[in-house]
Amino acid sequence: MTASYAVREAVGTEDREACFAVRREVFVVEQGVPQELEYDTYDATAVHVLAVAADGVPLGTGRLLHGADAAGKTGGEASVGSLGRLAVAKAARGLGIGAALVRGIEDVARERGLSAVDLHAQTHALGFYERLGYVAYGPEFPDAGMPHRAMRRTL
Template sequence: MAEVHAIRHEVFVVEQDVPPDLEWDGKDDRAVHALAEGAGTGRLLLGEDAAGKNGGDPRLAVLGRLAVLKAARGGGVGARLVRALEEEAGRLGLAGIYLEAQVHALPFYERLGYTAYGPEFMDAGIVHRAMRREFSRGPADGPQPRSGTNRDSEATAATK
């Protein structure tokens, strides 16, 4: 968990000036985390933690805290992290994922199959927009892995 926190601190607190009290929300111990060592991290909120952000839909996980270090950006690390978390959500029987994307990242998530909806809003001084992706197969089957994934900097999800 130390590397997860170090990456998020660098990206959110240092780069984006997110106040530490907003970044460290107390939900990490209950979340599923994905880590690409030395490159990036992301997390899934589940259950009550997810319901508090996704409008109360128990079928949806909440993807958040996706952070890739500057030196690793543009190489597919973020996409691999998202896919690892999607696979975990599917394994858990969830029907899809909700997220709140910074508006500059909307095209990234759209390429991964997410759809934006609703108005823009501010969070931690940054403009965001809600997005979601329903998995193409039934909830028990989860998302389909993509072929041709680069395994050199594989992201793995782990439950706590």
């Protein structure tokens, strides 16, 4: 797998379908998350970020909820966005794509005037997010049958 890729905001139907294809591969197929839990009403209004190889193959994705969509995930704080659905295709892991996606989502959050980003991390990924400046808070909780922790990074 090549290390040549770009991270950008997903625009249009084709980009959204590429984001959903990566999520399906990682969450539904690889991790066994039921498809009806993976896709939700937030997908229509979220800002999706996409990592693509130089040849156009989708490598990773993530999304940002903000405003009213993020309120339930951030305790109602209007200035805090919610990062979610971060996924990197198995063949593309280890290239820094996950970190680049997180930074891309943070850039989108700053552009929208947000002061912080929250997320719900699978517990096995806590170290990844901690290295990117996120701090865990609150107790562990289940989501889609897997243990998670809430985390936040001030922008």
